Amino acid sequence: MSADGTNSRTVREETLEVFRQLGMTTIFSNPSHTEMKLFEEWPDDFRFIMGLQEATVVGMADGHAQATGEPSLVIINGGPGVGNAMGSIYTAASAHTPMVIIGGLQARKLQLGAPFLDAPEATSLPRPFIKWAGEAARPQDVPALIEKAYHIAKQAPAGPVFVGVPEDDWIRPAQSTPHKVRSVRSAVVPDPEVLATVADALNSAERPAIVAGPGVEIGGARRDLIKLAERLNARVYGSPVWPRGSFPENHPLFGGVLAPMPELINQRLGEHDVVVILGSPAFTLFTTADLFSNAPAPLDGTDSPALPEGTAFYHVTDDPEAAAWSAAGHAFVAPPARFARDLVPLLPQRQRVPLPALREPVPVPQPSEPLTQAYLFHLLSQELPADAQLFEELPIARADFHEQIPLGADNGYFATASGALGFPFAAAVGYAIARPDQRTVVVVGEGSAQYTLHALWTAAKHNLPITFVIPDNAGYLSLKYYLDDTSQKAWQIGWDLSGVDMAQLARGFGCRAERIESPEHLRASLKDALSADGPVLLDVVVDDPGLFRL
Structure with a gap:
């Protein structure tokens, strides 16, 4: 002045x-x-x-x-x-x-x-x-x-x-009067009439369900959603291609993450008479069943994907555009976390009875050489800190990941929201800079890791508490298994990543690293890496798992 x-x-x-x-x-x-x-x-x-x-x-x-x-x-x-x-x-x-x-x-x-x-x-x-x-x-x-x-x-x-x-x-000179920052606060709250409408629908439902999207977690309402589900005794599903975990996967009411295919979504949600979608688009899709076929096909005259007619859908989102294209019969533009919080007192406690199992119990994977990705995730779940924050990018291994690592109420879960590769390696470093008090764990295939590999240097520079776990199957197998056997061999140069040594690459960026090929080595290294001072990368060689599951 x-x-x-x-x-x-x-x-x-x-x-x-x-x-x-x-x-x-x-x-x-x-x-x-x-x-x-x-x-x-x-x-x-x-x-x-x-x-x-x-x-x-x-x-x-x-x-x-x-x-x-x-x-x-x-x-x-x-x-x-x-x-x-x-x-x-x-x-x-x-x-x-x-x-x-x-x-x-x-x-x-x-x-x-x-x-x-x-x-x-x-x-x-x-x-x-x-x-x-x-x-x-x-x-x-x-x-x-x-x-x-x-x-x-x-x-x-x-x-x-x-x-x-x-x-x-x-x-250049600033303006003559110093700039004063203003206060701008959101004052948007759910409409009481809309809350009552959704509460009435849920109270009258015989088989209610909730689809939990990232908006619930972003708004800090994970525990409110748990209360809501428990009052209703309602099944809770994660929204397709779940970019943030909003409900504990080890909770008995959790029904898994919906697959990003309309046929599989409808198979799950068609079992319910009322479904409330909180903080997610309705829905983010990846493909449809007919697109898995490589056979010649006529011009597509099918209808656009739609939700089952026998189920009433109520969609709550803070995104007006997502509400505009929603497949739900009723869409409301409102803050989803606040909506979940305000909905809880409007619902009486139902009788808590176990819901029928959606699938057979997942078998415990056994040690083997070569290692399997399922066994890697099983051991990781046993050593994982209760409040660890997980960043995942596993295009062909996500099903095994969620089956073997049912994350708890204090675990964070983050994944790409767009389908573009490279998010977890870099985002985990930014997260750990903000929260060095928590163990951050990155589980990413060696193919996805290449997109933001440089983040290892920043992690090492700041000695961040990050454990990088690489299920290394030596290929872009999500591409491989779109092809038939003959095409896989003819186009091997397009998916084969053999020769990439993630441990050596990590050391080049100043990050401690190991390459692991045996069950004994894996268990000891996981235990050490999850409590290490500073970043550690484990390059775990795993077998080709075959055709992936959504």
Whole structure:
């Protein structure tokens, strides 16, 4: 502040103060020269987290935001940097992760031409996966625009936003009046009439069920959902391609995660007369039964996927677009976590009787050489800390994972919300930076691990409590088993990953690692890795499991 009471700060200094007021003092970055003026005379009250590639940077910020519930801050180049990060931006958008991405642009006077690191139409580059994007018309408007971006990122449905900032804006004078951050709070609550409608439907149901989506966990209502299910004595299913666990998998009312196929969804939910879907789209699909056939087919004249007619569906989501395309007969736009919490007192306690089993008991896998993925997951479940946070990406092994590792009420579960690979390796690092008091466990195939492998360097740099477990079957087997036997052999070069040594790669990034091939070695190494000081990677060689299950 100058002697006459006006602001003497630069845009850079004013923006740093806005970051402080918004609580965004942890920065995830892999900067280019267009961002470097922001980092001159870097203050010691900020924490800078370096990533080795932009997709990894955004993935780490995604995990950090999911740990804190607050927008994370990313600073990368606004042209090729954003291009490198697009897969992770896509996943963050699908997960509705609040995130502010600042993209560095070339200096304003150079933008008339086509300079090196040019980003023409920078605000269009991250679309359609960005929630909002802007670029200040004047340098002095940058701090206010960043605050606007922060509030938009945080509003439901949350998501990543983008602000482009030319390199020279940071050293220009700020506006004469210091910027004051405003308070913007959500005041949205469920309509009492809607709550009563859903409560009446559930109270009159003979065979009620609940589909739990990530919105329940994001809103902190997992234990409220447990109360709700127990009052109703209702089966609870995880939403298809569950990106966050919202109900304990070891609870007797848990019916498993719904497969992302309409035929299998209808088979499960058609057994119920009323189904309430909380905090999930209705529904995220991956494929349909007829698409598994490789035989020539006529033009598709089938109807679009639909839910069973004999079941009444009530869908609660905070996403108006998801409500607009919902397959449910009744959709309501409301905060799902608050809806679950407010619904509990409207439901009387039903008699608690055991529900019929949905499947045969899962057999205990036995040790063998080569090891099986089921045996690996079985041993992991025995050694897993009760409050461990699991990050999973197993395109062909998810069924075995959930069968052998029924996560409890204090375990967190995170997975890609988009289908894009690479989320868990990076996101687990961001999560552990926010929550170093918890053991974070990553279970990812060696194929998926390649997409954000660089995160190992950041994990080692900060000595984070992360255990990376790699079921290594030496291939993209999710691709292999889309083909018949003849095509698998003819196209082996497209799925065969033999020769990738994850343990050696991890050591190259400074992370302790072991390659494991025997049951005896596996048990001892798991026990040690789950209590180690700092990150450890276990590259566990497992047999080809054959055709995968959804």
